[in-house]
Amino acid sequence: MATASSPNIDDLFFALAHPLRRQILRKMIAKDGETSPCELSVELDQPLSRLGYHVKILAQSGAIELVRTRQRRGATQHLYRSALKATWAHAALRVEDDPPPHETKRRGEEID
Numbered sequence: 001m002a003t004a005s006s007p008n009i010d011d012l013f014f015a016l017a018h019p020l021r022r023q024i025l026r027k028m029i030a031k032d033g034e035t036s037p038c039e040l041s042v043e044l045d046q047p048l049s050r051l052g053y054h055v056k057i058l059a060q061s062g063a064i065e066l067v068r069t070r071q072r073r074g075a076t077q078h079l080y081r082s083a084l085k086a087t088w089a090h091a092a093l094r095v096e097d098d099p100p101p102h103e104t105k106r107r108g109e110e111i112d
Contacts, residue, residue, distance in 0.1 A: 009086075011060065012062065012063060012086065012089060014061065015060075016063070016092060018054065018057075020044070020046065020050070020051075021054045021057060021063075022092075022093060023044055024051070024054055024055065024058060025058065025063060025064070025093055026093055027040060027043060028040075028080065028082040029082050029084070029090075029093065034068070034080060034081045035081070036079050037051045037052045037078065037080075040055070058080075062083060063089070064080045064084075065080060065081060066078055067079045067080060
């Protein structure tokens with residue numbers, strides 16, 4: 001498992017392999033500050049449970065780091081920021097649109 005000070009390149013490749021994790025990183029880099037999974041779930045229109053899972057993967061890979069926690073409405077809110085230092089990873093994230101999923105056709109159908 002990687003940390004922000006010593007990221008493992010395999011962990012980073014794994015983290016960047018998922019399109020939602022790339023979206024999360026783009027948002028964090030664009031904000032250039034701290035953000036919580038709760039805020040990201042609203043911005044990306046994704047369930048908090050899904051965002052929390054992907055944020056955990058990003059943190060384990062060393063791509064983001066936990067900045068602080070705070071109490072909010074009886075719960076602990078975790079605030080993260082990008083810790084991505086690899087130039088190649090930043091270049092990979094500059095591509096704004098991930099490729100669309102491959103279209104599939106059913107037997108006997110044609111794709112326009």
